[in-house]
Amino acid sequence: MARFTQAKDANASEPVLQINDLHVHYETADGPVKAVSGVSLTLHAGERLALVGESGCGKTTTALALMRLLRPPARIVQGEVWLDGRDLLTLNEEEMRLTRLDEVSLVTQAAMNALNPVMRIEEQIIDGIEDHGYRRSKTANQEHVRSLLANVGLDARVARMYPHELSGGMKQRVGMATATALRPKLIIADEPTSALDVVVQRQVMTTLGRLQRETGAAVILVGHDMGLIAQFADWVGVMYAGKIVELAPIRKIVEQPQHPYTKLLLQSVPGLGEKRDRLVGIPGMPPRLLNLPPGCLFAPRCPAVMPHCHQIEPALLPVEPEQQVACHLFTESQPHTQRAEVES
Amino acid sequence: MTPILELRNVSKIFGGGLLNRNRTTAVDDVSFSIPSDAPSITAVAGESGSGKTTLSRLLLGVTKPSSGEVLYNGAPLAKVKGEGRKQFLRDVQPIYQDPFGVYNPFYRADHLLFAAVEKFKLAKTEQEGRRLIQDALETVGLRPDEVLGRYPHQLSGGQRQRVMVARALLLQPRVILADEPVSMVDASLRATILESLRALNRDFRISILYVTHDLTTAYQICENIIVMYQGTVVEAGAVEEVILSPQHPYTQLLVDSIPRMQAVRNWEQEEQEATLASVDESSQQSAGCRFADRCPAVMSKCWTENPDLYSLSPHRVARCFLHEEHPNFKQADVAQTFVRQP
Numbered sequence: 001m002a003r004f005t006q007a008k009d010a011n012a013s014e015p016v017l018q019i020n021d022l023h024v025h026y027e028t029a030d031g032p033v034k035a036v037s038g039v040s041l042t043l044h045a046g047e048r049l050a051l052v053g054e055s056g057c058g059k060t061t062t063a064l065a066l067m068r069l070l071r072p073p074a075r076i077v078q079g080e081v082w083l084d085g086r087d088l089l090t091l092n093e094e095e096m097r098l099t100r101l102d103e104v105s106l107v108t109q110a111a112m113n114a115l116n117p118v119m120r121i122e123e124q125i126i127d128g129i130e131d132h133g134y135r136r137s138k139t140a141n142q143e144h145v146r147s148l149l150a151n152v153g154l155d156a157r158v159a160r161m162y163p164h165e166l167s168g169g170m171k172q173r174v175g176m177a178t179a180t181a182l183r184p185k186l187i188i189a190d191e192p193t194s195a196l197d198v199v200v201q202r203q204v205m206t207t208l209g210r211l212q213r214e215t216g217a218a219v220i221l222v223g224h225d226m227g228l229i230a231q232f233a234d235w236v237g238v239m240y241a242g243k244i245v246e247l248a249p250i251r252k253i254v255e256q257p258q259h260p261y262t263k264l265l266l267q268s269v270p271g272l273g274e275k276r277d278r279l280v281g282i283p284g285m286p287p288r289l290l291n292l293p294p295g296c297l298f299a300p301r302c303p304a305v306m307p308h309c310h311q312i313e314p315a316l317l318p319v320e321p322e323q324q325v326a327c328h329l330f331t332e333s334q335p336h337t338q339r340a341e342v343e344s
Numbered sequence: 345m346t347p348i349l350e351l352r353n354v355s356k357i358f359g360g361g362l363l364n365r366n367r368t369t370a371v372d373d374v375s376f377s378i379p380s381d382a383p384s385i386t387a388v389a390g391e392s393g394s395g396k397t398t399l400s401r402l403l404l405g406v407t408k409p410s411s412g413e414v415l416y417n418g419a420p421l422a423k424v425k426g427e428g429r430k431q432f433l434r435d436v437q438p439i440y441q442d443p444f445g446v447y448n449p450f451y452r453a454d455h456l457l458f459a460a461v462e463k464f465k466l467a468k469t470e471q472e473g474r475r476l477i478q479d480a481l482e483t484v485g486l487r488p489d490e491v492l493g494r495y496p497h498q499l500s501g502g503q504r505q506r507v508m509v510a511r512a513l514l515l516q517p518r519v520i521l522a523d524e525p526v527s528m529v530d531a532s533l534r535a536t537i538l539e540s541l542r543a544l545n546r547d548f549r550i551s552i553l554y555v556t557h558d559l560t561t562a563y564q565i566c567e568n569i570i571v572m573y574q575g576t577v578v579e580a581g582a583v584e585e586v587i588l589s590p591q592h593p594y595t596q597l598l599v600d601s602i603p604r605m606q607a608v609r610n611w612e613q614e615e616q617e618a619t620l621a622s623v624d625e626s627s628q629q630s631a632g633c634r635f636a637d638r639c640p641a642v643m644s645k646c647w648t649e650n651p652d653l654y655s656l657s658p659h660r661v662a663r664c665f666l667h668e669e670h671p672n673f674k675q676a677d678v679a680q681t682f683v684r685q686p
Contacts, residue, residue, distance in 0.1 A: 198557060198598060206612055230607075254606070
């Protein structure tokens with residue numbers, strides 16, 4: 001698979017994260033369900049990548065695999081996850097536990113459930129820090145917690161509160177404060193605002209954006225709301241059936257999507273522009289990921305499908321600088337006319 | 345004509361006695377009707393805690409009002425018994441947020457459909473019942489063989505929700521109360537499910553009350569909207585007016601918070617230019633307007649006096665002192681401002 005550099009300037013340092021050919025299976029009685037099939041990605045310091053797609057496309061599984069937080073029956077069957085020079089998939093459990101929070105941390109959609117109901121916010125954050133071998137005086141710790149809370153727009157009083165005293169948005173901010181406590185190189189945010197109201201959602205996302213700018217971490221945002229992703233991400237990886245089918249800067253995804261699936265995904269999100277006579281979803285359903293057929297997995301739902309799409313799987317290839325697409329409309333052998341047809 | 349459903353000065357207070365500090369006014373003096381002669385699609389929008397779900401539960405009769413009346417065909421709903429009650433259960437159909445909660449995991453998913461046919465005697469023979477069910481499933485875009493005989497866990501969230509829409513269709517109700525019907529499903533399926541609701545309105549003349557926090561889909565499928573904040577109606581009227589040019593500061597905040605795909609990376613730029621209104625979530629009690637503590641345009645009287653609904657145009661009312669030069673909205677029923685389908 002073609003390697004792809006997302007660095008904005010040639011002087012950019014080594015990538016922070018490099019995923020090579022990641023495969024994750026869910027073992028079932030009927031055989032392996034191939035949730036992630038050959039995902040490769042590169043992310044540099046300070047970059048924000050969104051993984052987007054329908055439920056079951058493998059976006060959350062990919063994110064959890066990076067943190068090695070998958071539980072059986074899920075199993076990483078192949079691949080490498082290089083974070084700052086170490087392949088996380090080769091670490092032992094204790095090394096991985098220490099790496100989490102310190103170098104890679106997670107903000108989940110259910111931040112409310114991640115908090116211990118009988119511990120004060122301050123104690124929970126300090127607990128997490130000390131658990132990673134950082135011992136300091138009590139005052140230094142409390143000072144640290146207050147500055148973390150201030151960073152996410154929370155009052156110092158929150159430190160002494162219990163989770164039930166906080167609103168959903170405030171809990172999500174506590175989650176972000178914890179996630180950035182040790183200044184990790186990579187933050188994974190899995191649908192961080194899907195349980196929140198729109199107004200709070202906007203506040204939480206702008207806070208996450210500010211934290212990212214201030215800490216210089218790379219961020220992977222997992223989501224399905226294209227509007228939200230457009231407000232946050234630099235890069236978007238569109239996933240379908242466990243594979244990345246399009247990878248490009250957000251502006252290109254929004255303004256000139258190339259993969260037929262990306263186009264349908266964008267069309268299915270109505271805006272406040274012209275009122276539509278009909279709302280159109282994507283026809284059909286994603287494939288079951290057991291016993292995958294040959295060829296492009298989107299072929300049965302694709303409006304631009306060609307005969308050989310059912311036989312040969314398209315590779316993720318650059319179609320333009322900074323834009324990669326896995327679709328036979330863009331492979332060399334295709335006559336130009338068919339390409340034009342899909343764009344119209 | 346008598347509306348099919350009507351709320352008349354309805355309030356709903358949760359929690360203990362008069363002196364209990366934990367009393368919550370979920371719905372505060374709301375009057376609103378769903379006409380029986382013209383099918384409508386109306387959105388009830390607001391954040392969690394706005395009272396929008398309580399409003400739909402009051403209309404379903406599963407929550408009793410603390411004061412005011414819920415009327416069904418002009419009669420108090422609480423007094424409708426016997427055959428009339430049975431007719432009500434058929435006329436007004438709910439669709440809930442989480443379609444999984446509705447299903448019994450031990451029964452096949454189609455049990456809901458066959459039970460409805462049996463209970464309301466929709467068909468004379470089993471064959472006829474099966475045909476009705478197949479038609480209903482096809483109308484909502486499901487292939488009957490994909491659904492019939494399957495268990496709930498074998499269906500996707502979108503399929504389960506569409507089976508609920510098919511069930512509603514089967515009963516040929518007058519009104520569907522859809523409470524966040526698509527908030528648990530993917531964007532791509534949202535469009536399909538909302539389109540099937542709209543088709544029920546258009547082709548079967550069923551009125552839809554769409555309870556949601558998503559103003560974009562409300563704008564796309566509804567003609568009219570009621571925006572609620574902490575139990576009160578703060579703005580209501582035609583969606584083209586309310587959503588495209590909101591006049592209540594709360595509606596403005598909601599509309600501003602919609603993530604727009606076209607304005608790439610707009611939020612953080614704006615944040616750097618100006619601090620967002622209402623960053624402080626810890627609310628301050630106001631004896632006047634409930635939105636005062638979050639309002640960017642708050643005035644001193646907002647803290648002590650409660651604004652009325654003012655008629656800003658024939659198709660819009662807003663509850664805000666910024667608009668008090670406009671006439672008071674005399675009719676209590678906010679549906680009087682709504683645009684009607686031809």
